[in-house]
Amino acid sequence: MKTQKAHERGFTLVMGVVVLVVMALLSVTSIRGTMLQERLAGSFAEQNQAFQAAESALRYGQKMLADGDAKSTSEGGCLYAPNTAPAPDIDYDDWMAAHTCDIPGDYYRDAFGAEKPIFFIERQESGSGGGSRGDSLGAAGSEWNTSSGSEVAAFRITALGMGGVKQAGKPTILVVLQSSVR
Numbered sequence: 001m002k003t004q005k006a007h008e009r010g011f012t013l014v015m016g017v018v019v020l021v022v023m024a025l026l027s028v029t030s031i032r033g034t035m036l037q038e039r040l041a042g043s044f045a046e047q048n049q050a051f052q053a054a055e056s057a058l059r060y061g062q063k064m065l066a067d068g069d070a071k072s073t074s075e076g077g078c079l080y081a082p083n084t085a086p087a088p089d090i091d092y093d094d095w096m097a098a099h100t101c102d103i104p105g106d107y108y109r110d111a112f113g114a115e116k117p118i119f120f121i122e123r124q125e126s127g128s129g130g131g132s133r134g135d136s137l138g139a140a141g142s143e144w145n146t147s148s149g150s151e152v153a154a155f156r157i158t159a160l161g162m163g164g165v166k167q168a169g170k171p172t173i174l175v176v177l178q179s180s181v182r
Contacts, residue, residue: 043173046163049114050175054161057117058179060103061157065181070121073099078120085122088158088178092170095160115171119159154182 064070071077073084078101086098100118156178163173 046165046173047175050161050163050171050173051177052161053114053117054159054175054177056107057103057119057159057161058157058177060107061101061119061121061159062179062181064101065121065155065157077101080120080122082123082125085120085156085158088176092174100160114164115162117159117161119157122156122158124154124156154180156180 061070070079072079072081076099078099080099086094090098095118098120100120102116102118105116157180158176158178161175161177162171165172
């Protein structure tokens with residue numbers, strides 16, 4: 001009879017250890033899942049921040065055009081002649097080397113430490129008449145013509161918004177937005 005009780009006590013000990021190991025594994029898995037969700041939420045917030053920054057730059061570029069404040073690149077501004085602006089998919093270093101404008105601090109406030117968004121404006125080529133809009137922006141014929149035949153200038157604003165997290169001195173998230181203005 002003593003051997004059966006001793007055997008039962010050993011079984012209880014083994015079951016207790018198995019239950020503890022299972023609980024520990026569940027806890028570790030839960031913590032890892034929570035950490036992954038935190039990283040994903042942080043990445044989403046970073047992407048949203050960069051998008052909002054680029055959107056602010058677009059709006060400021062539109063304001064510059066409306067106010068008549070856009071200066072050409074030859075005057076130290078960020079207004080390019082037709083077909084001379086950099087491609088929008090250039091990398092970060094090329095963006096920093098291009099003639100770009102940034103927006104004033106009172107127009108954009110960043111709480112996350114990201115760089116100010118930057119933008120450039122490109123005047124589009126003249127359209128080819130007829131009272132209709134020509135080809136899409138970036139191709140010939142991208143100005144609008146009014147019914148009276150007078151042309152209305154068309155511009156493309158390209159903006160870069162950056163997230164606050166950097167790796168090797170460069171933002172890890174870049175958002176490029178474009179807007180057409182006439």
